Amino acid sequence: MEVISVIPRRLDVINKYKEQGGYVAAVLPIHYPRALLRAFNVLPVEVWGPPRVDTSHGATHLQPYICSIVHNTLSFLQMGGLDITDVIIIPHACDSLQGLGSVLLDFVPPDKPIVPIYLPRGRRESDIVFLTREFYAIYQRLEAITGRAPSDADLMKSIRREEGADEVLIKLHQSHSCLPLTDIAFYRLIRSREYLPAETFIELAQAVLAKDIKKPRDGIPILLSGIVPEPMSLLEAISEMGAMVVADDLACCGRRLYPPGRSGDPLRRMAERIIYAPPDPTRGNPIRERREHLLRLIENSGAKGVVFYDVKFCEPELFDLPTLRCELQKAKVPSVTVEVDINDPLSHQTLTRIEAFLEILNERR
Amino acid sequence: MSVADTLRYHWNVNLLGRAALRWRRWQTELLAKTGSGWRSEILTPPLRISAWTKELVGRHYLQGNFAHLHDKVAWVTSGAPIEFLRALDFYVLYPENHGAICGAARVVVEIASEAENAGYSRDICSYARTDLGTLISGKTPVGKLPKPDLLLACTNICQTVLHWYRVLAHHFEVPLILIDTPFIYTQVSDHALTFVKQQLEEAIPMAEKVAGKSLDQRKLKQITRLSQMATYLWLELLERCKHRPTPISVFDQFTQMAPIVEMRGDAVTVDLYSAMLKEVNDRIAQGIGVVPNEKKRLLWDNLPIWYRMRYLAEFLGRHGIVITASTYTNAWGELADLINPEQPLVSASRTLIHTLLNRGAGDKLATMRRMIDEYNLDGVILHSDRSCKPYSIGQIDQRDRLIREYGVPALLLEADHNDPRSFSEEQVANRLDAFIEMLGV
Numbered sequence: 001m002e003v004i005s006v007i008p009r010r011l012d013v014i015n016k017y018k019e020q021g022g023y024v025a026a027v028l029p030i031h032y033p034r035a036l037l038r039a040f041n042v043l044p045v046e047v048w049g050p051p052r053v054d055t056s057h058g059a060t061h062l063q064p065y066i067c068s069i070v071h072n073t074l075s076f077l078q079m080g081g082l083d084i085t086d087v088i089i090i091p092h093a094c095d096s097l098q099g100l101g102s103v104l105l106d107f108v109p110p111d112k113p114i115v116p117i118y119l120p121r122g123r124r125e126s127d128i129v130f131l132t133r134e135f136y137a138i139y140q141r142l143e144a145i146t147g148r149a150p151s152d153a154d155l156m157k158s159i160r161r162e163e164g165a166d167e168v169l170i171k172l173h174q175s176h177s178c179l180p181l182t183d184i185a186f187y188r189l190i191r192s193r194e195y196l197p198a199e200t201f202i203e204l205a206q207a208v209l210a211k212d213i214k215k216p217r218d219g220i221p222i223l224l225s226g227i228v229p230e231p232m233s234l235l236e237a238i239s240e241m242g243a244m245v246v247a248d249d250l251a252c253c254g255r256r257l258y259p260p261g262r263s264g265d266p267l268r269r270m271a272e273r274i275i276y277a278p279p280d281p282t283r284g285n286p287i288r289e290r291r292e293h294l295l296r297l298i299e300n301s302g303a304k305g306v307v308f309y310d311v312k313f314c315e316p317e318l319f320d321l322p323t324l325r326c327e328l329q330k331a332k333v334p335s336v337t338v339e340v341d342i343n344d345p346l347s348h349q350t351l352t353r354i355e356a357f358l359e360i361l362n363e364r365r
Numbered sequence: 366m367s368v369a370d371t372l373r374y375h376w377n378v379n380l381l382g383r384a385a386l387r388w389r390r391w392q393t394e395l396l397a398k399t400g401s402g403w404r405s406e407i408l409t410p411p412l413r414i415s416a417w418t419k420e421l422v423g424r425h426y427l428q429g430n431f432a433h434l435h436d437k438v439a440w441v442t443s444g445a446p447i448e449f450l451r452a453l454d455f456y457v458l459y460p461e462n463h464g465a466i467c468g469a470a471r472v473v474v475e476i477a478s479e480a481e482n483a484g485y486s487r488d489i490c491s492y493a494r495t496d497l498g499t500l501i502s503g504k505t506p507v508g509k510l511p512k513p514d515l516l517l518a519c520t521n522i523c524q525t526v527l528h529w530y531r532v533l534a535h536h537f538e539v540p541l542i543l544i545d546t547p548f549i550y551t552q553v554s555d556h557a558l559t560f561v562k563q564q565l566e567e568a569i570p571m572a573e574k575v576a577g578k579s580l581d582q583r584k585l586k587q588i589t590r591l592s593q594m595a596t597y598l599w600l601e602l603l604e605r606c607k608h609r610p611t612p613i614s615v616f617d618q619f620t621q622m623a624p625i626v627e628m629r630g631d632a633v634t635v636d637l638y639s640a641m642l643k644e645v646n647d648r649i650a651q652g653i654g655v656v657p658n659e660k661k662r663l664l665w666d667n668l669p670i671w672y673r674m675r676y677l678a679e680f681l682g683r684h685g686i687v688i689t690a691s692t693y694t695n696a697w698g699e700l701a702d703l704i705n706p707e708q709p710l711v712s713a714s715r716t717l718i719h720t721l722l723n724r725g726a727g728d729k730l731a732t733m734r735r736m737i738d739e740y741n742l743d744g745v746i747l748h749s750d751r752s753c754k755p756y757s758i759g760q761i762d763q764r765d766r767l768i769r770e771y772g773v774p775a776l777l778l779e780a781d782h783n784d785p786r787s788f789s790e791e792q793v794a795n796r797l798d799a800f801i802e803m804l805g806v
């Protein structure tokens with residue numbers, strides 16, 4: 001579909017934003033307050049690895065048992081991949097990202113400020129209060145970096161813009177199987193939210209939603225869970241095998257369908273949005289909540305099975321897996337697990353494993 | 366709990382069990398006195414008081430075997446605040462400590478395989494795999510583990526424990542108290558401290574509900590005072606190793622540290638460490654060192670390799686090398702000054718957030734440098750622990766800086782604290798040989 005071919009390229013977006021006087025932040029996974037950054041005229045551009053970089057740079061600082069996302073991020077940074085950015089934001093998603101932040105701050109400082117964000121692991125009032133104050137601390141850092149001091153009204157305006165983008169993002173997910181897009185095109189569009197300004201993303205998404213054909217595509221419907229669908233050719237391979245992703249529980253996609261906040265206080269509202277997002281092990285949500293969320297997604301989307309597509313060495317994902325799979329089995333939902341290193345091309349073994357799983361699903365249809 | 370249960374508990378724990386453990390202790394002490402139980406030409410025998418430590422640890426697990434007859438049970442992470450749980454009379458179990466016992470007893474592969482067969486990846490922490498393996502199979506060298514009524518996870522050592530305890534909470538269907546301690550990248554913020562204190566305040570009513578009783582503030586202060594006394598004694602013990610020759614090695618410290626972890630706040634722990642200090646003082650007075658002819662003194666970073674401690678001690682001891690201090694055992698003493706028994710919650714929030722693993726990699730390097738100076742050390746072994754990412758990330762740069770900026774020989778040793786399948790004896794021996802050569806021994 002031609003809309004997809006017009007998704008602006010990451011580098012073009014960055015250059016344009018900077019030409020217009022804005023700043024650019026490299027943001028590591030997973031959750032962070034987009035609206036806060038934009039209120040300072042800072043465009044968040046997310047860094048999920050990226051895949052396929054020369055990891056030898058990272059290997060001089062990190063042991064081989066650290067996940068490939070962290071290895072690649074450090075390598076990419078050292079190779080100059082983030083030179084164009086003005087600040088690096090490191091949300092605390094796991095021990096490995098914590099370690100990366102610490103190594104960068106203490107041993108390999110880049111020539112730009114590093115702003116870590118601690119994300120609390122519960123949904124208690126104390127978690128919301130802490131995160132609100134943490135965002136205030138980030139506000140102060142950004143104020144020092146940009147020399148700007150957005151008012152509450154500016155912050156609210158920025159929040160509303162992001163809430164609008166997230167609303168269309170949710171609509172896209174809900175209409176996923178009825179859109180005239182292949183899986184890879186769909187996820188390219190969804191993942192353009194990782195670097196597009198909200199307003200540009202809304203425009204693109206609405207153009208696609210206008211073409212909702214209201215008739216589900218054909219294929220074995222599956223749910224994809226994990227961190228990130230890299231390499232993206234995975235999605236092509238799944239389509240070629242006669243299946244389609246109808247819902248996802250991916251850290252970079254479905255786990256970031258942030259609901260609108262409730263509070264009239266802008267920083268608290270930003271905190272609420274993250275804390276009440278769909279369950280995510282990196283934010284400490286109980287396994288029961290994850291199970292219920294997965295079963296709901298399966299029911300609403302008609303998925304017939306779940307592919308857990310996990311990054312090797314990712315403890316947050318690996319701990320929940322056996323319990324989740326067991327709970328799915330009780331609900332008669334088959335599942336399969338695949339472990340990947342985001343640097344490797346799709347292996348024959350991975351493909352065979354998924355293919356065998358899809359055959360089982362097909363027989364059960 | 367009925368009267369019959371109470372009687373059964375006391376019969377098994379305080380009469381039969383205590384007598385059996387005391388008997389075993391006397392036997393060990395007798396062997397230690399005659400020197401007939403020790404078979405190493407290289408190393409000085411362990412402290413005589415080890416028999417008492419063993420008795421206490423044995424008693425702790427024996428109590429666990431019968432805990433359901435007498436106490437409410439809480440499973441806690443090693444960095445968690447246990448004083449309020451002890452003040453509410455919980456029996457407190459540390460799965461990590463149980464993991465270490467399994468490691469030292471060399472039964473981890475058998476137990477962890479049970480977890481791996483159930484789908485747990487070999488890439489998750491081996492303490493967790495050991496614990497989950499016991500959960501699934503019931504296999505353990507300590508008889509049995511009591512089912513928890515409450516779980517308490519504190520993220521000040523890692524996020525791993527939270528993922529692990531979420532699994533436990535799901536399995537046992539019991540409440541999980543979370544004490545979340547924002548990581549200190551550079552300096553601690555006021556809002557982080559307030560957050561930790563708030564969570565402690567919220568935790569108390571949850572624990573009271575499970576315990577079925579209210580927290581007695583006086584008892585809490587008393588237990589906090591005992592915790593502080595034990596922590597100071599522990600630190601003093603470690604600091605005795607500044608003497609030359611080193612009176613106890615880091616391997617002794619590893620085996621003697623169980624009470625400061627799992628019996629903190631008990632009067633007997635204070636008695637034990639006071640007596641231990643005396644014995645160490647005697648050693649110093651007599652000029653007894655761990656190795657007969659001490660040539661070099663080292664620092665150890667990270668968790669022990671529980672299943673290979675004797676091997677490493679002898680390998681190094683043969684060359685007159687002793688590992689004198691470690692960032693790991695030091696972590697259980699270094700925050701003693703922050704404990705304030707008169708303000709248990711405020712001081713707990715400070716100590717919780719400032720644990721070694723909750724501070725940045727640069728801060729750990731600074732701790733190493735300080736220890737190298739204070740303990741007069743000649744080199745560092747950094748155990749790159751495949752299982753413990755938070756402790757291990759940063760070690761490559763720490764090693765490089767120790768060598769480059771501090772002129773201290775440093776070695777990165779790849780292994781795993783509990784899983785022997787990640788330990789290659791040949792590779793370790795080669796690396797140690799090269800390091801020993803570098804030390805000029």
Ligand code: SF4
Nearest residue numbers: 067069094096311314
């Ligand atoms: S893949 Fe897992 S371990 Fe790696 S950065 Fe993401 S959450 Fe952390």
Ligand code: SF4
Nearest residue numbers: 490522523525752753
């Ligand atoms: S990851 Fe490290 S700190 Fe956490 S439980 Fe395992 S050994 Fe302990």
